[in-house]
Amino acid sequence: MDHQPHVAIRRAVADDAAIITAITDAAYRIYAPRLGRKPQPMTADYHQLLAEHPIWLLEIDHHPIGVLVLIHESQALLIYSVAVSPSYQKRGFGHQLLAWAEQEARQAGYQQPDWSMTMLRDMLGQLSE
Numbered sequence: 056m057d058h059q060p061h062v063a064i065r066r067a068v069a070d071d072a073a074i075i076t077a078i079t080d081a082a083y084r085i086y087a088p089r090l091g092r093k094p095q096p097m098t099a100d101y102h103q104l105l106a107e108h109p110i111w112l113l114e115i116d117h118h119p120i121g122v123l124v125l126i127h128e129s130q131a132l133l134i135y136s137v138a139v140s141p142s143y144q145k146r147g148f149g150h151q152l153l154a155w156a157e158q159e160a161r162q163a164g165y166q167q168p169d170w171s172m173t174m175l176r177d178m179l180g181q182l183s184e
Contacts, residue, residue, distance in 0.1 A: 060115045064155050067110040072101040078122045082138035096136040123152040132160040
């Protein structure tokens with residue numbers, strides 16, 4: 056009998072800062088040479104972000120493999136970062152995190168769909184080709 060992995064998204068807590076940093080660094084590392092510097096999410100203080108904003112972890116069998124950082128603005132829910140561990144990329148987990156962001160935006164009363172989410176989905180699709 057095949058094991059069906061349990062995929063879940065949960066709100067991150069302060070103790071998750073190190074794993075959030077590790078997943079983010081691994082996912083964004085490939086962009087540093089192209090940009091000539093580390094991308095902004097690689098320089099963030101995740102202890103501070105966790106205290107101020109909702110951060111979500113996508114887990115497979117309780118093992119974190121994806122991160123979604125959201126920032127509530129007055130007019131929109133900002134997606135600060137979407138990161139998936141490189142060994143789990145191109146399997147639809149980034150899309151799952153974006154769908155979660157859309158759900159969070161609706162629940163918070165923001166208009167849906169937000170153009171930036173559509174742009175991110177398009178960009179994510181191009182990266183996975």
